[in-house]
Amino acid sequence: MLNADELARQAGVTAAQWMRAAVEEIDNMFGNGYAAKHPELVSGFIQSAALDQAGMYLRSIAESLEYLEFSYKGN
Numbered sequence: 001m002l003n004a005d006e007l008a009r010q011a012g013v014t015a016a017q018w019m020r021a022a023v024e025e026i027d028n029m030f031g032n033g034y035a036a037k038h039p040e041l042v043s044g045f046i047q048s049a050a051l052d053q054a055g056m057y058l059r060s061i062a063e064s065l066e067y068l069e070f071s072y073k074g075n
Contacts, residue, residue, distance in 0.1 A: 018049045 002010065022045035026035035035042050 014053075015046065018046045021049075022046055 019042060022042040023035040026038070026041050026045065027033065030038075
């Protein structure tokens with residue numbers, strides 16, 4: 001399990017990966033250099049990626065809680 005410092009470092013690495021992916025995808029869709037001229041699209045892409053990841057974490061937590069509840073009831 002990662003400690004707080006490692007999590008903070010990883011957050012920056014993840015954000016940088018999402019930014020590179022955003023630029024690549026936007027430029028592929030609208031033409032080379034489009035992302036640089038439209039940083040709001042890059043921002044929206046990163047926000048969408050972050051929301052998707054948060055949703056996956058929440059889903060994982062919910063599934064873990066369901067498993068614990070099932071195990072606790074002795075089923």
